[in-house]
Amino acid sequence: METALAELHSQFDIDGYIEALPRHVLGLPRSNAPPRYQVSRFPLLKPYNGFTGIERRRGGHLAGWLLAAGCIRLASKCNICGSSGPLSLHGDVYYDISRDPTLCQPCHRAIHLRFYRWDEWRKVVDASAVTGREWFAQIPPHSIDIAQHLRDRWGWHAADLERSPICPFPDAIAEVLPNNMLPHPNL
Ligand SMILES: [Zn+2]
Numbered sequence: 001m002e003t004a005l006a007e008l009h010s011q012f013d014i015d016g017y018i019e020a021l022p023r024h025v026l027g028l029p030r031s032n033a034p035p036r037y038q039v040s041r042f043p044l045l046k047p048y049n050g051f052t053g054i055e056r057r058r059g060g061h062l063a064g065w066l067l068a069a070g071c072i073r074l075a076s077k078c079n080i081c082g083s084s085g086p087l088s089l090h091g092d093v094y095y096d097i098s099r100d101p102t103l104c105q106p107c108h109r110a111i112h113l114r115f116y117r118w119d120e121w122r123k124v125v126d127a128s129a130v131t132g133r134e135w136f137a138q139i140p141p142h143s144i145d146i147a148q149h150l151r152d153r154w155g156w157h158a159a160d161l162e163r164s165p166i167c168p169f170p171d172a173i174a175e176v177l178p179n180n181m182l183p184h185p186n187l
Contacts, residue, residue, distance in 0.1 A: 088105075
């Protein structure tokens with residue numbers, strides 16, 4: 001059983017999946033970009049796609065700031081079902097915020113609950129997929145360790161969001177990023 005599961009995991013094409021995710025084009029920060037990352041009062045989230053609660057919080061800091069600074073924008077419609085909202089970013093590859101999809105609340109809930117409610121998730125996918133190669137249609141029933149996959153390639157440097165080799169920021173952004181990101185234990 002363990003061997004079968006390991007085989008299933010190794011067969012999943014993580015690079016192909018990441019490539020299929022939508023991509024934000026980074027714009028220049030507004031002159032009134034926030035001087036601080038917004039500090040959350042909520043407890044850290046559980047790991048997702050191999051990213052720890054700390055890494056998810058760090059990604060949330062950066063994504064929130066990029067949105068507030070005008071460097072990225074929410075899509076006008078949910079990247080899965082096309083609904084116009086309310087919409088928010090879904091953290092998926094926490095080492096590359098530029099690949100965060102924009103999701104409506106029902107799709108966002110379904111994607112996170114899929115481990116327990118796979119049939120409900122597949123209904124969402126079947127109602128929205130056209131080619132079957134969309135990023136959301138590729139998602140397997142098992143969890144995918146995207147974090148480890150990226151560290152295998154980039155080392156812990158991958159986790160250094162503000163100086164990411166995966167999503168390098170132009171100087172105009174890098175120079176005005178706040179300095180209060182939650183520290184990463186491996187950086
Ligand atoms: Zn949706």
